[in-house]
Amino acid sequence: MKIEDFLRENACLIDEYLQHHFSPLSTTSSLVSPILYGVEGGKKIRASLTLATGLSYGVEKKHLLPVAGAIEMIHAFSLVHDDLPCMDNDDFRRGKPSMHRAFGEAMAVLVGDALLVEGLRLIAGNEELIKLFGEEKVLDMVSVILKALGIEGMVGGQVLDLEGEGREVREEEVWEIYRKKTGSFLTASILCGAIAGSAPPQEKETLKNFGILLGECFQIKDDILDVTQKKEVLGKTPGKDKIQDKATLVKIKGVEESEKIMKSKWEEAVRLLSSIPRPFPFLLEIARFVIEREY
Numbered sequence: 001m002k003i004e005d006f007l008r009e010n011a012c013l014i015d016e017y018l019q020h021h022f023s024p025l026s027t028t029s030s031l032v033s034p035i036l037y038g039v040e041g042g043k044k045i046r047a048s049l050t051l052a053t054g055l056s057y058g059v060e061k062k063h064l065l066p067v068a069g070a071i072e073m074i075h076a077f078s079l080v081h082d083d084l085p086c087m088d089n090d091d092f093r094r095g096k097p098s099m100h101r102a103f104g105e106a107m108a109v110l111v112g113d114a115l116l117v118e119g120l121r122l123i124a125g126n127e128e129l130i131k132l133f134g135e136e137k138v139l140d141m142v143s144v145i146l147k148a149l150g151i152e153g154m155v156g157g158q159v160l161d162l163e164g165e166g167r168e169v170r171e172e173e174v175w176e177i178y179r180k181k182t183g184s185f186l187t188a189s190i191l192c193g194a195i196a197g198s199a200p201p202q203e204k205e206t207l208k209n210f211g212i213l214l215g216e217c218f219q220i221k222d223d224i225l226d227v228t229q230k231k232e233v234l235g236k237t238p239g240k241d242k243i244q245d246k247a248t249l250v251k252i253k254g255v256e257e258s259e260k261i262m263k264s265k266w267e268e269a270v271r272l273l274s275s276i277p278r279p280f281p282f283l284l285e286i287a288r289f290v291i292e293r294e295y
């Protein structure tokens, strides 16, 4: 199966799963339609990382769907809050008006909150998941996600990202922003699949290091696309990093050198993954997609 087909199939499954999950609530809560607006579309890379890893450990895709769905809800939360006027102030996301442009700022804050909390609840409060994987693994998934979102993860990275605007930054600061803001949650998405599949601790450690490298590649590519891609393909406003004078590798090294660094990080990631004596066909293909993607 081609990676584009794998991603497309997963995107449909996740959208359908969440539609179905929230439909009983849709008559009682006006939050449901903006929640679905926030989750729909996008590449669903993080969900696919969970599914790809779990599949390599023999877990059935249908059993991983609540976890992958939750991962995408939490990712969507981060995009909704990232786009707010007090953050990166973006009017477009996934080829449509960003949440605060479509539903207003107060609602966007609340929808983001709901996506985060309900996403976590989809794992932590899911009896079916507890029956399938056991309480310990479910708790493990929740702690891995929370660690990835906390001070040493996404929220800490976002603070550094905002503090890095409009000033000279050292390369090491950029790597810290990339690892915390982007890499930590990508890594958690992989680890959730590994936990579901009872991966041995040493393999989880290797997958974690793979995730960190993949996160760095992902954010370098994101920053390159911000400079080189058109709005219609990107689905969001390009050229914003320069306007906001963001701390990016492209700002320090330029596009060409950043490409080279990204490719060498990707090679290292592939080497690392190949050291686990188990095939990871989809994970390897996602890693290639991450560096070759055009959006």
Ligand code: GRG
Pocket (backbone or CB within 6 Å): 041, 042, 043, 044, 045, 075, 078, 079, 081, 082, 087, 094, 149, 150, 154, 155, 158, 181, 182, 218, 219, 222, 295
């Ligand atoms: C965790 C409490 C807490 C707060 C979060 C808003 C915020 C604080 C952090 C922002 C994190 C963020 C949005 C990082 C950027 C990561 C990134 C490059 C996202 C784009 O991901 P894609 O390209 O998007 O996978 P699609 O639309 O394809 O899903």
